[in-house]
Each structure stands twice: as structure tokens, then as C-alpha cells.
Amino acid sequence: IxxxxxxxxxEDYYSLFDVFILPSYREGFPTVVLEASSMxxxxxxxxxxxxxxxxxxxxxxxxxxITAIDIYSKIQFYINNPTIAKLHGINGGEFVKENFSQKIIxxxxxxxxxxxxIV
Numbered sequence: 001i002x003x004x005x006x007x008x009x010x011e012d013y014y015s016l017f018d019v020f021i022l023p024s025y026r027e028g029f030p031t032v033v034l035e036a037s038s039m040x041x042x043x044x045x046x047x048x049x050x051x052x053x054x055x056x057x058x059x060x061x062x063x064x065x066i067t068a069i070d071i072y073s074k075i076q077f078y079i080n081n082p083t084i085a086k087l088h089g090i091n092g093g094e095f096v097k098e099n100f101s102q103k104i105i106x107x108x109x110x111x112x113x114x115x116x117x118i119v
Contacts, residue, residue: 014039019078019085023066024048034100037061037092042085044074060092 020036022045029050033043043061045051055061064074078085
């Protein structure tokens with residue numbers, strides 16, 4: 001584990017990772033998971049609030065409990081199954097493109113504003 005502090009270009013760091021782990025007790029919707037998924041990284045995260053919607057279980061990543069043993073077992077799972085890790089990463093990239101592209105987000109925002117103005 002290397003702590004680098006605040007950085008401007010996260011893409012450089014994501015490209016160094018084999019897996020992305022976000023063990024969170026409480027989280028809004030974790031944009032960081034979408035960033036990592038867009039870099040085709042398999043995700044290990046928790047079922048805490050917004051995290052639960054940031055992956056598709058066993059397709060783009062896996063859920064973990066926040067215990068050293070369970071996090072370790074999920075890391076070992078990806079180490080022992082590199083083909084699944086690669087597949088989860090690719091699926092995660094597609095998941096982000098299909099659900100969170102800039103065009104989709106802007107269209108949803110505009111639709112909500114339009115609906116708000118009509119009401």
C-alpha cells in the first residue's frame with residue numbers, strides 16, 4: 001500500500017492497479033468505483049448505501065464484509081482467478097459506458113428539469 005496523497009490525474013494510478021477496493025461503512029454513490037470500473041478494474045466493495053449500486057455482483061465485482069479476513073479472501077479470489085478478474089474488469093467498463101456516459105447523465109438531468117418545469 002502506497003499513500004500518495006491528493007493527485008490530479010487519477011488515470012495514471014488506476015492503470016497501475018490490478019483490482020480496486022473500497023471498503024466503506026457509509027458512502028453516497030461512489031464515483032471512485034465508476035472511475036475504477038471505467039479503467040476495467042474488477043471491484044471489491046461493500047453493500048453499504050450507495051456502494052451496493054456501483055457494481056453488478058459477480059459480473060463487475062464482488063462484495064465484501066469489512067473484515068481483514070473477508071477482504072483478504074476477495075483479493076485472493078481475484079489473484080487465483082485472473083480470467084474472472086479480467087472479465088469483471090471488462091464488464092465493469094461496459095457497465096459504466098451503458099449506464100453512466102456523459103450523454104446518458106445529461107439527458108436524464110434535462111428530462112428531470114423538463115418534468116419539474118411542467119409540474
